[in-house]
Amino acid sequence: MSGFLGSGKSTLLSHLIEYEKQQGRRIGILMNELGEVSIDSSFVPENTPVQEMLNGCICCSIQGELSSKLYQLLENYELDAIYIEATGAAHPMDVLDGCTHLSIIAGVKVKAIITVVDAKLWHNRSEMKPRLNKLIEEQAKYADVVVLNKIDTVVEDDFEQTSVSIREFNPGGLLLPVTNAAIDPLLVLSTKHNQSIFTEHTESHVDRHLHLRTFTQQLFRPLDRIVFEKWLKTLPGRVFRGKGFVQLNEAPGVFMFQYAYGEPMFTRCSLNKSYQPVIVLIGDELDHERIREQLLELQYIVH
Known part of the structure; x- marks a missing residue:
């Protein structure tokens, strides 16, 4: 699960966890935060296996840790699914790379790349630094599901422009316009990952490039x-x-x-x-x- 800082990833994750629990499915969570302490993991219910990666971004300073954390979840628990919530500075293709490491590839099937997009931020993204703008666009481009969140923060004309713009970057993905990340979980969970997706992308190291x-x-x-x-x-x-x-x-x-x-x-x-x-x-x-x-x-x- 990707999406820029503050887009609503943790809110979406809490919705999906609640639905999964209602279905009686066993899930694990791998959560990445840029800070030194974990805040977002407080959303996760007790008795849910969680692995945390702190003080770094999956796509750069702790990339090697992703495969190791996934391996620990697979080895220690019998799970029906694992959700990865990447930090807002992560590129979804780098997360995907970690999920296809040789040590875990036999036990992992990537279901979908989900990106949460803040509607207002997307509409105003040209005001951001070029590297950040590029990251936000590529987070949407490489997603199987784009959750266009907080549509209540933009007027109707801006919403239409935003939807069309996202479609230009990602014509084949499932686009879900919502408020408060309130998606229909079945729409997300029935999505299949597009394995032929183009994987070259702009390098986006948190410190060197995004600053x-x-x-x-x-x-x-x-x-x-x-x-x-x-x-x-x-x-x-x-x-x-x-x-x-x-x-x-x-x-x-x-x-x-x-x-x-x-x-x-x-x-x-x-x-x-x-x-x-x-x-x-x-x-x-x-x-x-x-x-x-x-x-x-x-x-x-x-x-």
Whole structure:
């Protein structure tokens, strides 16, 4: 499963996991995140086998680990399916390469490459750096299924242009326009992978080519939500994705924090699990020291 940062991959994955569980199927999850800590794996239900690859991208710094993690899932569990959620900076063809390693090829059949596309981001992608623009286009181009997500964020004319544009890049894939990644799982699970897909692609190393950087900071005090949201709009550099676990002054407990394209969201976490408050930001031209200092100051603001 591919798609740029904040497109809605984890939301889609949670829908698919729920459906698979309802069907009584045994599934495993392989999850890759750019940050030093795992946030997205909190979506995964207990008793679901999970392998995590942190602090790197499948297609570059930890590519060799992908085959090893898949091998561990295959060896240790009897599974009907394995879902791979790649980081937003990964190219789907590089993920596919890892799934066809000689050590696991006999036990793996690639069902489909699913790419989640943020409708508004796609429509405005020309405003991004050329390398990022190219990655977003190729994530859609090499997919068997394109989930065109967040269509409620664009007007009708822009939606039509976006759909036509994606079709130009990927005329043969299944295109599913949705909101909140609410697809019909049967449409995805009945798709067959196109093995003849053209496999040459633009190299997209996270650091050398895309210039994406990850910032991670542990938190030790609750935040004022309003002040925190205002601060997010003034962040130095461009933040494509934010996530983490935070405590808020206004309510007890821990909240999952999600941030994409200027929109923050807070969801109360389960009381049955322990969460370490932490913030992860992914973007370019991030001033780490300045962000760290500002986050420290925010933790001492009480309204």
